[in-house]
């Protein structure tokens with residue numbers, strides 16, 4: 334699928350080059366943490382955070398759910414490695430790439446655009462770079478990763494990707510700046 | 514707007530991200546229980562004007578069920594706590610006592 338984009342006062346782009354795996358497991362378990370770390374090479378994220386290393390992202394979704402994002406080219410190797418590392422542990426690992434969509438917002442006013450659509454505190458003190466939060470965008474569930482001060486990743490279900498893309502295009506429409 | 518702190522993901526969640534689950538600390542009466550106990554389990558709910566203990570789900574969030582102690586009249590929140598308990602923890606009770614001395618709710622006080 335083509336990566337659609339829209340240039341408003343913040344740039345919106347779909348990123349279809351990512352695979353996503355869901356890991357359901359007790360994230361407080363040291364065995365689980367060690368297995369994930371050895372297979373991905375990424376530090377294990379604390380509550381409410383993301384960790385990134387060499388293109389692979391680990392996101393803390395809940396006390397028993399971890400989201401693993403990786404470029405498609407690296408996906409199969411990573412999945413095989415994860416399955417081997419988690420062998421024998423009480424986990425569920427599933428490829429959810431086809432169930433999800435990812436968008437990237439970039440520009441100086443990404444926090445404002447996020448604040449228009451999600452009922453969350455977008456102030457840097459409450460949501461610093463590296464933070465990850467599950468929330469809703471207008472009427473649908475989604476997740477947001479504060480990658481850099483001017484770069485945000487948005488994750489949603491693929492079934493609502495058109496709604497979410499349209500929503501963000503609308504929120505970045507030239508002339509709709511709040512700039513408080 | 515009601516804002517509750519989810520004790521699992523630690524985020525401040527507003528009412529639109531939460532799903533209300535009704536009264537907390539219900540004891541289940543199932544097969545073999547008396548008709549009166551079963552009826553009470555199904556239908557008997559406190560509906561206080563004031564202090565209440567409720568279940569909420571972090572629906573647009575981590576997805577977990579948790580408990581909240583709040584005032585239904587003022588929306589003041591005394592605290593939230595995890596659902597793996599049969600009664601409000603001492604920290605929650607103390608927080609309520611500080612604001613509402615002499616409080617009672619069902620069998621708790």
Ligand SMILES: [Zn+2]
Pocket residue numbers: 519520521522523524571574575576577
């Ligand atoms: Zn939560």
